[in-house]
Amino acid sequence: MTGRLSRAKTALMLTKAFPDASGARSNAPRVEAQVEGVHLACRLSGAWNTQTVAGVDDEMRALEQKQGVREAVIDLSAVSAMDTAGAWLVKRLSTGLEAQGAHVEVQGASSSSGQLLVAVDDAAHQEIPKPVAGRPTGVIGLLDSLGRNVFTFRDDFLMSMHILGATIRGAQMKLGRGHAVNPAAIVSQMDKMGIGAIPVVLLMSSIIGAIIAQQGAFQLRYFGAEIFVVDLVGILVLREIGVLLTAIMIAGRSGSAITAEIGSMKMREEIDALTVIGLNPVGVLVFPRLVALVVVLPCLTIAANFAAIIGAIVVSQVYSGISPTTFIDRMRDAIDLSTVFAGLIKAPFMALIIGIIASVEGLKVGGSAESLGTHVTSSVVKSIFVVIVVDGLFAMFYAAIDF
Secondary structure, X not given: OHHHHHHHHHHHHHHHHOOOHHHHXXXXXXXXXXXXXXXXXXXXXXXXXXXXXXXXXXXXXXXXXXXXXXXXXXXXXXXXXXXXXXXXXXXXXXXXXXXXXOEEEEEOOOHHHHHHHHHOHHHHHOOOOOOOOOOOOHHHHHHHHHHHHHHHHHHHHHHHHHHHHHHHHOOOOEOOOOOOOOHHHHHHHHHHHOHXXXXXXXXXXXXXXXXXXXXXXXXXXXXXXXXXXXXXXXXXXXXXXXXXXXXXXXXXXXXXXXXXXXXXXXXXXXXXXXXXXXXXXXXXHHHHHHHHHHHHHHHHHHHHHHHHHHHHHHHHHHHHOOOHHHHXXXXXXXXXXXXXXXXXXXXXXXXXXXXXXXXXXXHOOOOOHHHHHHHHHHHHHHHHHHHHHHHHHHHHHHHHOOO
């Protein structure tokens, strides 16, 4: 007798803990649909929640695809429970029928069900983007890529002109409240971009100057004109190599840093915060960096010229036996002030190009680390490419005016 009572209690406990299948089936969602001509009557019942709606998903999708329906009534009076998943299926059915031109009316919804239907309404009306087909290949793919690059160049150019115009106009630290300049920010950027770059600029320039002197002397030795290596080094370094090599190193060192700094602020929405509090992001972030670059790049160019010439003097004495005194006397006859200024004039323009391109790429950064890396790489590549093109344009301009 005691054993039978114990087994009965155990069975009762299991029944409470795990309802039987018949109870679950009685609470399952059901769909009763009746179509008469262009009229659709749909009556829903049962519990429409996350655990149960999977069983009626196919039926609901079939109703969504009914053709020729112009009026539809969805009755929810018999629905015992509903959560977001159930409301989504109902709203998806309603939206699908409306997309086919039907007038849909939802009846009998409880207050809680009505609130859920309103909550999922925006999500139900969002269009699912169609899968993008692969880009064309061959000649069509080449033209497609060219067209995309033209539009990208146009957008970058317009944004660059916006930044340049805002910078030329003034610091614009506060919109509509004067043009306050922050000297501390400019000096800080000059320290990071200028003082910090001196060792690598001097090292690279001295090595390049030594290489030019060695290769020039090696080739001129066949003609007995090794002394002309001084002319070669002086003109080439002062007019072209000094400023170009410095600009390329600054583009890789400081340009990438500008893009990374502005891009990380864009990712963390700090730029939006500056706008909200009334500050101009161009004045706060871009202006000090552009001013610092315009100041330090000519100074670094002068330092690079001295380093390259010193490297050439050392190699000329060791490799060709040209003493430093002879080298300096010959260089004094080979160059003049126009040779020096021909290179220095380019430096501010190259600084503006590096700073503007770096800032544009930084402002284009999205919300992912991948986007940041992509735009930092793009900033360095574009800056170096444009700097070389501008150097070539200056060379043609100097030749045209015989400078």
